[in-house]
Amino acid sequence: MLHIALLGFGVVGSGTAEVILQNQKQVAAYCGDEVNVKYILDLRDFPEHPLGDRVVHDIQVILDDPEVVLVAEMMGGAHPAYEFTSAALKAGKHVVTSNKEVVATFGAQLLDLAREHHVSYLFEASVGGGIPIIRPMQTDLASNEILSVSGILNGTTNFILTKMKNEGAAFADMLKLAQQKGYAEANPTADVEGLDAARKIVILAALAFGKLLDPNKISTTGITGITEEHTALADKLGGAIKLIAHTEKIDGRVLALVSPFLVLPTNPICHVDDVYNGILVGTNMLGRALFYGAGAGKLPTASAVVADILDILSGRSTDRRLPHWQVAGADDVADVASLSCRRVYVFEGCPRCEAKAKTALASEDSVWLCDGKFAVISAKMTATDADAAIQTTGLCPILSLPVLD
Amino acid sequence: MLHIALLGFGVVGSGTAEVILQNQKQVAAYCGDEVNVKYILDLRDFPEHPLGDRVVHDIQVILDDPEVVLVAEMMGGAHPAYEFTSAALKAGKHVVTSNKEVVATFGAQLLDLAREHHVSYLFEASVGGGIPIIRPMQTDLASNEILSVSGILNGTTNFILTKMKNEGAAFADMLKLAQQKGYAEANPTADVEGLDAARKIVILAALAFGKLLDPNKISTTGITGITEEHTALADKLGGAIKLIAHTEKIDGRVLALVSPFLVLPTNPICHVDDVYNGILVGTNMLGRALFYGAGAGKLPTASAVVADILDILSGRSTDRRLPHWQVAGADDVADVASLSCRRVYVFEGCPRCEAKAKTALASEDSVWLCDGKFAVISAKMTATDADAAIQTTGLCPILSLPVLD
Numbered sequence: 001m002l003h004i005a006l007l008g009f010g011v012v013g014s015g016t017a018e019v020i021l022q023n024q025k026q027v028a029a030y031c032g033d034e035v036n037v038k039y040i041l042d043l044r045d046f047p048e049h050p051l052g053d054r055v056v057h058d059i060q061v062i063l064d065d066p067e068v069v070l071v072a073e074m075m076g077g078a079h080p081a082y083e084f085t086s087a088a089l090k091a092g093k094h095v096v097t098s099n100k101e102v103v104a105t106f107g108a109q110l111l112d113l114a115r116e117h118h119v120s121y122l123f124e125a126s127v128g129g130g131i132p133i134i135r136p137m138q139t140d141l142a143s144n145e146i147l148s149v150s151g152i153l154n155g156t157t158n159f160i161l162t163k164m165k166n167e168g169a170a171f172a173d174m175l176k177l178a179q180q181k182g183y184a185e186a187n188p189t190a191d192v193e194g195l196d197a198a199r200k201i202v203i204l205a206a207l208a209f210g211k212l213l214d215p216n217k218i219s220t221t222g223i224t225g226i227t228e229e230h231t232a233l234a235d236k237l238g239g240a241i242k243l244i245a246h247t248e249k250i251d252g253r254v255l256a257l258v259s260p261f262l263v264l265p266t267n268p269i270c271h272v273d274d275v276y277n278g279i280l281v282g283t284n285m286l287g288r289a290l291f292y293g294a295g296a297g298k299l300p301t302a303s304a305v306v307a308d309i310l311d312i313l314s315g316r317s318t319d320r321r322l323p324h325w326q327v328a329g330a331d332d333v334a335d336v337a338s339l340s341c342r343r344v345y346v347f348e349g350c351p352r353c354e355a356k357a358k359t360a361l362a363s364e365d366s367v368w369l370c371d372g373k374f375a376v377i378s379a380k381m382t383a384t385d386a387d388a389a390i391q392t393t394g395l396c397p398i399l400s401l402p403v404l405d
Numbered sequence: 406m407l408h409i410a411l412l413g414f415g416v417v418g419s420g421t422a423e424v425i426l427q428n429q430k431q432v433a434a435y436c437g438d439e440v441n442v443k444y445i446l447d448l449r450d451f452p453e454h455p456l457g458d459r460v461v462h463d464i465q466v467i468l469d470d471p472e473v474v475l476v477a478e479m480m481g482g483a484h485p486a487y488e489f490t491s492a493a494l495k496a497g498k499h500v501v502t503s504n505k506e507v508v509a510t511f512g513a514q515l516l517d518l519a520r521e522h523h524v525s526y527l528f529e530a531s532v533g534g535g536i537p538i539i540r541p542m543q544t545d546l547a548s549n550e551i552l553s554v555s556g557i558l559n560g561t562t563n564f565i566l567t568k569m570k571n572e573g574a575a576f577a578d579m580l581k582l583a584q585q586k587g588y589a590e591a592n593p594t595a596d597v598e599g600l601d602a603a604r605k606i607v608i609l610a611a612l613a614f615g616k617l618l619d620p621n622k623i624s625t626t627g628i629t630g631i632t633e634e635h636t637a638l639a640d641k642l643g644g645a646i647k648l649i650a651h652t653e654k655i656d657g658r659v660l661a662l663v664s665p666f667l668v669l670p671t672n673p674i675c676h677v678d679d680v681y682n683g684i685l686v687g688t689n690m691l692g693r694a695l696f697y698g699a700g701a702g703k704l705p706t707a708s709a710v711v712a713d714i715l716d717i718l719s720g721r722s723t724d725r726r727l728p729h730w731q732v733a734g735a736d737d738v739a740d741v742a743s744l745s746c747r748r749v750y751v752f753e754g755c756p757r758c759e760a761k762a763k764t765a766l767a768s769e770d771s772v773w774l775c776d777g778k779f780a781v782i783s784a785k786m787t788a789t790d791a792d793a794a795i796q797t798t799g800l801c802p803i804l805s806l807p808v809l810d
Binding site (some may be wrong): 077130131136139140142144145251276283286292293297300307312316336 | 425427431432435437529535537541544545546547548549550596673674676677681688689690692693694695696697698699702703704707709710711714715716719721724726774792796802
């Protein structure tokens with residue numbers, strides 16, 4: 001019998017218990033032994049739940065029990081989740097987590113701590129919900145150099161943008177709908193302002209490049225400024241506006257950002273709709289690979305937590321294979337101004353203005369919209385160069401977005 | 406120094422050498438030691454190649470060298486690849502392969518043989534080229550019960566169908582184009598008749614359900630009967646015709662088939678175009694996850710071979726974790742007639758015929774095409790039930806395809 005403890009019995013915690021109970025036979029076959037949820041740490045009691053008798057309110061009970069070999073932390077929030085994780089690792093217990101805030105903020109220290117105590121610290125569920133992405137990046141793509149990661153990492157905003165595009169609806173109305181459907185929280189700031197996606201891209205950037213950036217310091221733009229006019233415009237250009245989290249290395253420095261992008265239909269991310277997430281990894285041998293699925297939700301996220309539990313309990317994962325992350329210094333971080341990509345601009349004006357803008361932006365794509373407006377897609381350039389180019393035309397863009405193609 | 410041997414120095418074999426040489430530092434860091442290609446087995450010599458001095462023509466040299474811990478088989482064809490693989494496993498050497506024919510035909514025996522000799526037998530590159538699919542199914546989805554796998558597993562036919570749809574072109578012309586571009590071989594039978602996809606779905610079915618079906622005995626329909634009229638019709642219905650390899654369990658038996666399907670746009674596979682592959686795995690906890698990328702090609706496929714090599718040389722993979730496959734008996738296999746799904750039919754006739762067909766097929770979707778033709782999408786039913794229903798109408802369909810939605 002392999003004994004584990006769950007920290008937090010909210011949505012993901014109770015889902016994890018459900019996955020283990022429902023797929024019990026399979027779990028036991030995989031680990032070569034039965035898995036038993038010995039403790040559940042929560043402030044509340046759950047007298048009606050079949051595992052209600054496992055509930056404890058003091059972390060010390062779990063830390064002191066040598067039978068508990070693994071702790072699954074699904075509390076959310078940085079504290080006390082970070083302190084409990086540290087204590088569990090120091091007590092020689094493996095830890096798996098769905099808590100992106102803890103991984104994005106303290107991941108480097110916690111991985112060091114895990115190595116020091118010869119246990120594992122896994123976090124597949126912290127990015128992309130149930131979508132396999134962390135482990136594939138570490139194993140299947142190990143033969144590749146990772147060049148970039150671009151993804152839709154937040155299902156709430158993807159739902160809102162998809163609805164805005166398909167129904168010509170306003171942001172505020174679709175946010176309300178997302179709240180009614182339970183996709184968005186009463187306070188939706190972390191989702192719609194991009195902070196949730198920022199935490200996740202910081203984790204993927206650390207996996208790709210070994211440097212952990214501060215999620216609060218990367219360039220983060222949400223979708224509150226996107227109007228139904230913008231989504232309709234993207235549709236006319238054959239693409240879609242998506243909230244993209246992106247990371248790549250520029251001159252040896254790590255760039256990570258979150259921003260609305262115009263995604264062209266040649267990029268498979270363009271077709272990732274509704275609450276789904278999609279993560280495109282660019283590599284030097286395989287080319288581009290897309291991982292797509294449910295980026296949130298009780299059972300999908302729990303399924304990733306349990307995959308990590310199985311990885312450890314079956315003996316596949318050892319501390320020797322944990323990634324080495326360094327906390328990024330100022331010299332490790334690229335400024336968002338150094339991002340070179342195609343960009344879409346919307347201007348108001350005459351055909352001569354259009355010709356001028358196309359020349360200035362070295363553009364091969366432009367399209368006329370209604371009311372004397374036109375859109376121009378620039379050649380690959382930095383925002384600074386594009387701004388300078390536009391200044392020479394005397395035109396003033398009424399919309400500008402980077403393009404993912 | 407970890408010594409390995411490559412069997413076959415064609416496209417994938419030479420690509421594997423290239424991936425190892427080009428990402429050498431990373432490979433060494435992952436394995437904790439340098440990886441050395443000690444031998445290359447091929448009938449030819451490669452005096453110009455930097456590894457030309459490693460070429461041998463006798464498998465026995467490799468089998469007899471105790472320094473060689475791993476053999477990568479990339480010869481293609483069932484024989485002598487099967488015999489060489491068996492001999493290597495018996496000699497206590499790990500084997501990784503890109504050879505779908507060997508895995509689909511002899512996988513069950515070879516996995517048993519590997520276990521018997523306490524070595525690994527891995528085959529990530531045998532399905533989906535470089536796309537991570539075999540290992541994610543075994544690790545990331547281990548907490549799930551796998552319910553179905555549906556995929557575009559052949560890039561050549563996907564290129565042809567995509568071109569037919571986008572350019573209104575005929576099958577024969579697009580096959581010629583695929584041959585010019587090097588996507589299709591001079592003898593394209595295995596691709597266009599579906600045998601290549603059949604071998605791959607048999608491997609995925611064995612992973613999902615533990616039974617290895619005979620790839621030559623599953624229901625396999627290729628794309629030679631698809632015309633530009635059919636692809637245009639699919640476009641009108643908002644979807645696309647794709648060559649789909651599908652497996653699921655029906656009443657405890659394994660169904661596997663290859664057939665053109667109408668894929669509706671709600672299914673992410675609908676947007677997998679050109680030579681790309683996409684594999685959708687349905688599970689009981691995570692829901693649907695899609696894996697997308699380059700399904701063939703020198704470096705993508707080699708990248709998957711090297712991922713398997715790294716998995717073994719880093720000590721992650723052991724014989725204890727190899728899947729158990731049984732050769733499927735007659736009782737293990739479901740007949741294709743038992744597949745229940747929506748189906749699309751095209752008829753010629755009047756509005757009254759349309760009403761009759763919709764009623765008979767319990768349909769909620771129909772659309773008028775040109776020349777007095779209409780398409781009806783049935784409710785979920787078996788082909789037998791659908792045929793019986795159509796018989797009651799007195800109509801004769803001029804096209805029928807299963808629907809993936």
